[in-house]
Amino acid sequence: MLRRRTKGTSGGQSSQRSVVKSKSNQRSNCSVAIAPSIALALLLTARLTSAHFNIIHDCDEVFNYWEPLHYLIYGYGLQTWEYSAEFALRSWWYLLLHAAIGSPAAWLFGNEQGKIAIFYIIRAALAAASTLTEWWLYKAVSARYDASISNIFLFFIVVSSGMFAASAALLPSSYTMYALTAAAAAVIAGKHSYVIFSAVIGVIWGWCVAGIAFLPYALWILTTARLLPAIGTLLTALVATLVPLVVADKVFYGNWKASLYNFLVYNVSGGGQSALYGVESPSYYLRNGFNQLQFILPLSLILPLVGMLSWVAKGINTRSVSTTKKKAQRRSLDLNLCIAVSPLFLWLAAITALPHKEERFLFVVYPLACLAAAATLDAAAKVVAKVLPWRHVGRTIASLGIVAVVCVTALLSVSRTVALISHYGAPMSIYRALPALSGGGSTAGGDSRPTSTINVCVGAEWHRFPSSFFLPGPTYRIQFIKSGFDGLLPRAFDDTQGGTRAAPRQLNDQNKREPENYLESADTCDYAVTLRDGSNVWLDGGVLGSENDWEVIATKPFLDAGRSPPFTRAFYIPRLSPSKNKWLSYELLKKKKQEQK
16 A cells, blocks of 8 residues: 655655556546456356357358258258359368367267257357457456456447357357457557467458458558568468368368368459348448447447547646656557457448448457447546536546446347347247157158158248257258248258269359259158248248148247337337237147048
């Protein structure tokens, strides 16, 4: 504890104590940073909760990642055209990183009901990776900035419904999010080599298009780091990441043409047509971002404006006795924070300019949005405290404002998360209702077909299939039946045709329907998953036939988004949402035995 100077205290000793006291007051200001161990516990709890309860938000996650991963672990699964050796757009190395976790666990849990355990184990590993990068960013912020910034950032990132959706998703955009978060922490900490390695891993092993987001960090390194050591680190990182990726592609695709190159040609140089898969308006990410981040997004986007106001207010209130060194240090810290969050603005502008937009594209910068929002809220509160005539009144109003924004954001975030789970969680529950089988030699319908395969058929709801990890045994197979969808459906990997080295003629890069990828009738279906619409009619009734041929063995409510009010479908409000929203019935059907018909 610092004591008041006495008569016998030397001037130099007093000066040293004053500096220590000044720095202590500057750091502690009005709050104390949450201990790193508590922050880690909060982050890990939030991320593991996501791993367990989160739905699958995008069919690309299933068919481009979970299904090929299932093929690696169990020897069967579905593929999209991107995995055809003719196109080779997807990296097998990315999947091998996850198979290294799933395969040993599969040996332990088996290939029947244990498959669902593998799904959640892999999700838990993803949650742990997200936790570590977020924790590193929190520690970097709390070490160099006011405790209020780090505390608000921690609160935002823990409760954010966007982070709940993104943190445990098996997607390159989430993987790159981990890398960008780690790189941001390294920027704040001033560790150039960590920034380089994080950026290279995120771009090469994750999502190469997101390299745009790392450009501000590249400029920071060029202007602050020693050039030759930085180049050496970059070359080392490139070799360490590119060699396993290219070798994995050679083994699985059978040629030396790396998926990274093919992906860039398709998406960047005009070789592909991503607009085939949907076009959205320029406001898409603002609307979607508010749904997922609530007030975090607008707060993050006004950081430049609030930062300028804060700088002006600081200039007005800065005492003349402040040393030049102290001012320079404060500007350096502020500059590092601005550089750390700058990818948010660059990336948002870049993806907004693209005609094809996906919610998952925004995942990359969710943690940076939380950090920018925390900095905005803290700076705005300090501006209010400084410009009001009564200092203590200003501080009180500023503190109340922070509490109000944080509480409202928390309520909206939790409400959004609960809405996503309760409104759209039916598919994962329905597929888990499939019965486990022993032996697996006969079909569920009891007929005499000479096959051990049990077909689970899905039509209009094909895009909500949660992956073959939810099929409880090696005899189950997912089959698509004819529906209103006129695009290209995935098809199974075929080892007899070369497996991953095959180039099936039934796959194309034009999103054109291929009749061989689905069944015309439900004659060979043993189970079916369908949705009963508002008229109490199955969406796939034309193919499934008479309801007398089927027995409903499980049903779950599913939100009818088109007939529900916008606010109560986006956010869960107790009592109001269940009563105001309109609901459909998600159903698992079992074909009746011949004598039951």
